[in-house]
Amino acid sequence: MSNDENDDTSTPEVTFADLGLSDKVLKALADVGYEKPSAIQAATIPPLLAGRDVVGLAQTGTGKTAAFALPILSRLDLAQKKPQALVLAPTRELALQVCEAFEKYAAHIKGVHVLPVYGGQAYGVQLSALRRGVHVVVGTPGRIMDHLEKGTLDLTELRFLVLDEADEMLNMGFADDVETILADTPDDKNVALFSATMPAQIRRISKQYLNNPEEITVKNKTSTAPNITQRYLLVSYPQKIDALTRILEVENFEGMIVFVRTKSETEMLAEKLRARGFSAAAINGDVAQAQRERTVNQLKSGKLDILVATDVAARGLDVERISHVVNYDIPTDTESYVHRIGRTGRAGRSGDAISFVTPRERYLLKQIEKATRSPLNQMQLPTADDVNATRLSRFDDAITAALEQTSRIDRFRDIIEHYVREHDVPETDVAAALAVVAQGDTPLLIDPAADARQQQRDDRPVRNDRPGGDRGGRPERGERRPRGRSDVPMATYRIAVGKRHKVEPRQIVGAIANEGGLSRGDFGHIDIRGDHSLVELPADLPGGAWDKLRGTRISGKLIELTPDAGSPSSNAGPPRKPRHKD
Numbered sequence: 001m002s003n004d005e006n007d008d009t010s011t012p013e014v015t016f017a018d019l020g021l022s023d024k025v026l027k028a029l030a031d032v033g034y035e036k037p038s039a040i041q042a043a044t045i046p047p048l049l050a051g052r053d054v055v056g057l058a059q060t061g062t063g064k065t066a067a068f069a070l071p072i073l074s075r076l077d078l079a080q081k082k083p084q085a086l087v088l089a090p091t092r093e094l095a096l097q098v099c100e101a102f103e104k105y106a107a108h109i110k111g112v113h114v115l116p117v118y119g120g121q122a123y124g125v126q127l128s129a130l131r132r133g134v135h136v137v138v139g140t141p142g143r144i145m146d147h148l149e150k151g152t153l154d155l156t157e158l159r160f161l162v163l164d165e166a167d168e169m170l171n172m173g174f175a176d177d178v179e180t181i182l183a184d185t186p187d188d189k190n191v192a193l194f195s196a197t198m199p200a201q202i203r204r205i206s207k208q209y210l211n212n213p214e215e216i217t218v219k220n221k222t223s224t225a226p227n228i229t230q231r232y233l234l235v236s237y238p239q240k241i242d243a244l245t246r247i248l249e250v251e252n253f254e255g256m257i258v259f260v261r262t263k264s265e266t267e268m269l270a271e272k273l274r275a276r277g278f279s280a281a282a283i284n285g286d287v288a289q290a291q292r293e294r295t296v297n298q299l300k301s302g303k304l305d306i307l308v309a310t311d312v313a314a315r316g317l318d319v320e321r322i323s324h325v326v327n328y329d330i331p332t333d334t335e336s337y338v339h340r341i342g343r344t345g346r347a348g349r350s351g352d353a354i355s356f357v358t359p360r361e362r363y364l365l366k367q368i369e370k371a372t373r374s375p376l377n378q379m380q381l382p383t384a385d386d387v388n389a390t391r392l393s394r395f396d397d398a399i400t401a402a403l404e405q406t407s408r409i410d411r412f413r414d415i416i417e418h419y420v421r422e423h424d425v426p427e428t429d430v431a432a433a434l435a436v437v438a439q440g441d442t443p444l445l446i447d448p449a450a451d452a453r454q455q456q457r458d459d460r461p462v463r464n465d466r467p468g469g470d471r472g473g474r475p476e477r478g479e480r481r482p483r484g485r486s487d488v489p490m491a492t493y494r495i496a497v498g499k500r501h502k503v504e505p506r507q508i509v510g511a512i513a514n515e516g517g518l519s520r521g522d523f524g525h526i527d528i529r530g531d532h533s534l535v536e537l538p539a540d541l542p543g544g545a546w547d548k549l550r551g552t553r554i555s556g557k558l559i560e561l562t563p564d565a566g567s568p569s570s571n572a573g574p575p576r577k578p579r580h581k582d
Contacts, residue, residue: 019045022074024108029070031107032312038063040218045071048192053213055206056194063335065101068162068192072136073102075159078111081133083153085160086185088141088178090168091514092118093363097332098138098164112136117153119143119515119548127152141169141177142515146551148184158185166195166202172514173507175201176556182209228345231379232355232365240328240356241269243381245276247326247354248306250382255299255321258308259340261329269328270308280306283313311336320346327355330364334371354379360519395435490524491539495559498531503554508535511559515552516545534564 015036016029037045041063044054048071058064072085089095099116106112115129117139126143130152137144137153147153161182163169169178182191182205191210195202206213235243244258258273258280260266266282273280281295281304292313298304300319309317311331325344331337337355345351355376357365369375403409420427495512497503505526512518512535524536549561 014042016070019070020049020074021045021070022109025070025074025105028105028107028109032104034066038067038218040064040216041067041070043216043218044068044192047214048072048190049074051190053191053210054193055198055210055213055215056192057198057215057217058194058196064164064194065098065333066105068164068194069098069102069105072160072162073106073109073112076109076112076135077159078109078135080135080157082157083130083134083137083155084158085136085162086144086155086158086181087136087138087162087164088144088169088181089138089164090140090172090174090510092116092120092140093332094165095138095140100332102136102138114138117143117147119552120517140514141174141181142511142551142553144181145177145553145556148181155181155185158189161185161189161191163191163193163195163205166193166205167197167199170199170201171506172510173503173554174511177553179205179209180556225342225345225351227349228341228351228353230341230353230355230374230376232357232376233379233381234362235356235358235381237358241272243356244273244326244328246382246386248273248278250386251324251352253305253324253352255302255304255319256306256324256326257314257317257322257340257343258306258326258328259314259331260308260310261331263310265329266308266310266313270306273306273308278306279304280308282308284310285312287313311339314340314343317343318346319343320349322346322351323349324352324354327353330355330357330361330368332364334368337368338372489539490536491541492564493535493537493541494562494564495533495535495554496531497554497557497559498529498533500531501555501557503528503533507554508533511552511554512537512549512561516549518545 016034017026019037019042021029040056040058044056044064044067047054048068056064056067068087076084087095087098089098095116095118099114102112102114106114113129113132113134114136115126115134115138117126117137119140119142126147130147144153148155163178166178169175191213193202193206193210193213233243233247248256258269260269263284263286266284270280270282281298283292283295287295295304295307296317296319299307300321302321307314308328322344325341327337327340331340341351341353344353355365365376416427416430419425419430495508497508505528508526508528509523513522518537522538525534526536527534546561549559552559552561
C-alpha cells in the first residue's frame with residue numbers, strides 16, 4: 001500500500017526515490033512506512049519538482065496531499081523567512097490536515113515552519129508566527145484575504161501556490177477571494193490546482209492564472225476487502241471510553257486493534273482499559289522495537305487481547321488472530337482507513353471494523369464512504385440488557401468450566417457440605433454468597449433504569465465534543481434550507497450580501513459556519529433578498545463567534561452581520577458587558 005489518502009492505482013516499478021525527491025523527504029516517507037507512490041503522486045511530483053504548473057483532477061482519497069507537499073518540501077529555501085508556499089483549502093479541517101501532512105513529511109528537515117491560517121483561531125497566534133517567519137502557509141481564502149488587506153501576510157516572495165479542492169472553494173463562495181489572491185502573488189510562482197471536477201470556472205482560472213499546466217487525471221480505486229464488515233457508531237467524544245467498554249463486552253472477538261491519533265492517547269487508553277479488566281497494551285512510534293515485538297507476540301499467542309496503536313506503529317502488522325479493528329479516533333484520510341481495517345480479515349478470514357464518529361466528524365465518514373465506494377452501516381450502542389445478557393452467559397460458561405475440574409470440585413464439596421450442616425443454610429444461598437465473594441465490589445449486572453437516565457444525560461446536545469471543530473458544517477450540494485436545532489432559541493440576523501451578489505444558501509452556510517465555528521445544525525431559515533439576506537442563527541450567538549464573523553466575506557464582500565431590526569428576537573446580538581455599580 002502507499003500513503004496519504006491513497007488508492008490502489010500505484011505504478012509497481014516506480015518508487016519515491018525514482019521521482020527526484022530530497023533525501024530528507026525520502027527518509028520521512030520511510031519512517032512512516034510509505035513504499036511506493038500512488039498514480040497521482042507518480043504523475044504530479046516530477047513536473048512540480050521541475051517547476052511546471054499542474055492541474056490534478058482527482059477525488060479525495062487518491063493521495064493528492066503528498067503529491068504537492070513532497071515536491072514543495074524538496075524545493076524549500078530554509079534561509080528565506082517570508083512565506084514561500086501558500087496552500088488554499090476550503091475548510092479549517094482540511095487546512096489542518098494539510099498542515100499535519102507537511103509536518104509529518106518534514107520530520108527530518110530542521111527548521112521548517114508551517115502555519116495554519118483559518119477563521120476561528122485568534123489573530124494573535126497567526127501574527128506572532130508570521131513575524132517570526134514561516135515557510136508554508138495553509139489557510140482558508142477568507143482569513144488569507146483578511147491578512148492581505150491588513151498587510152500582515154507578505155506574499156511577495158511566494159514560490160509555490162496550491163489550490164486544494166478548488167471546486168469546493170467555488171461552491172462555498174470563495175471564487176472572488178481565490179482570484180484576488182492569485183492576482184496578488186508573483187507571476188513566476190509554481191501553481192498546482194487540484195479539483196474533483198472541472199467546471200467552466202475552474203477551467204477559466206486554470207487558463208488565466210496557470211502557465212501551460214500539465215493536466216493529470218486519476219480515477220480513485222481505493223477499496224476495502226469484501227470480507228470485512230464495516231460499521232460506525234455515532235458518539236460524543238466524552239462517551240467514547242464507555243462505548244468502547246460496552247462493545248468489548250458484547251462483541252465476540254479474539255484479538256483487537258484500537259486505533260487512536262496520537263502517541264499519548266495510546267498509553268492513556270490502554271491504561272483505562274486495563275483498569276476496567278481488559279488485557280490491553282499500547283504501541284506507538286516511541287516504543288522500542290524489542291518491546292514492540294514482545295507485545296505483538298503476546299497478541300499472537302493470546303496472552304494479550306487488545307492492542308491500542310497509532311497508524312505508524314501498526315503498519316505492516318499481520319496477526320491472523322485480529323478479528324476486530326476499532327477506529328476510536330476516525331482517521332482523517334481514506335488511505336489510513338483502508339490501512340487500518342486491513343489489519344483484520346487476514347488470510348481469507350472474516351473481520352469486523354467499527355468506527356467511532358462524533359457529530360462533528362460526519363463529513364469524514366462521508367469522505368471515506370465516497371472514496372472507498374463502501375457504505376458503513378450504523379450500529380447502536382449496546383444496551384444495558386445486551387451487556388447483562390452477555391455477562392450472564394459468560395458467568396454460566398465460567399461455572400460450566402469450573403464444574404469440569406472434577407478433582408478440585410470434590411475437595412470443595414466437602415467444605416460446602418460442612419458449612420451447610422453447621423449453619424443450616426440452603427446450598428443455593430452458599431453458592432450465591434461465593435459468587436459475591438468472587439465478583440467483588442463491582443456489580444455483575446447493570447441497572448437498566450439507572451443506565452437509561454445516564455444515556456439521556458449523555459444524549460444532550462454537545463456544542464464542542466472535542467477541540468478542533470468541524471469541517472465548517474457545509475450542507476450537501478443542492479440543500480437549500482438547513483434546519484436549526486429545535487432545542488436552541490433562534491434569532492434572525494442580517495448580512496450585507498444578496499441576490500445582486502449572486503449568493504446561494506450553501507455559500508452563506510459554508511462561509512458563516514467555517515469562519516464562525518458553527519455547525520450545520522445551527523442554521524435555520526435563509527431568506528436571500530436583493531441587497532441583503534436574512535439568516536436564522538442561535539439567539540445566544542457567543543461573543544467569540546461575533547468577533548470571528550466581523551471580517552467574514554462572501555463573494556468577496558464583507559457580510560457585516562447584525563441582528564435584524566424587524567426580528568421579534570430583539571435580544572440577539574453581541575453579548576453585553578455587565579454593568580458595575582459605583
